[in-house]
Amino acid sequence: MENAGGAAAARYGGCMTRIIAGAAGSTTLRVPKSGTRPTSDRVREALFSSLESRGLIDDTSVADLYAGTGALGLEAASRGAVEVSLVDRAAPAAAACRENAKAVQKRVPGVRVAVHAQPALGYLRTTAKTFDLVFIDPPYEVPESELTDVLDALVSRLTPEAVVVVERGTRSPEPTWPTGLTPFSKRSWGDTVAWEAVADAAG
Secondary structure, eight states, X not given: OHHHHHHXXXXXXXXXXXXXXXXXXXXXXXXXXXXXXXOOHHHHHHHHHHHHHTTOSTTOEEEEETOTTOHHHHHHHHTTOSEEEEEOSSHHHHHHHHHHHHHHHHHSTTOEEEEEOSOHHHHHHHOOOOEEEEEEOOOTTSOHHHHHHHHHHHGGGEEEEEXXXXXXXXXXXXXXXXTTEEXXXXXEETTEEEEEEEEOOOO
């Protein structure tokens, strides 16, 4: 076990994070050597405590766009989501997501996790799935125009009253919300800010 873990740590640059709580709590997640900025444990715990207290995770279909390690989507899987789509265009990130998904599914065998190695915008324009909860945590260098396009494409893939969480640096402006999404919360932790928005109800 120690040798295998050492090999994995070497392959991923010795950087690891963990699932915080739920059925897969404490499961180690691999982080690519570069190009990925995992959401800190502090921010994840705050986000998920809030979502869980409002009953927004159980039995949901979740999308984690710009997934990186898949930590946000897999945390949702650990806490009761039934289906998770991890989307990241970078090959190292997609590979880490696949490995991390397998580790979580060993602890939560009923959850369905799919990894899509493609851009978030391309995925949203081609998938037929709809989502109850969406995490969008792009690299800080992703331009606001790209985020705006992703949010525009996302609206038609949301169930009524779905919740969207957008995580950015505190120096980033508020996202440009499309018709069909209404922001209702903004919280900051250090250099990280998270906005929440809700999709229109049916009718």
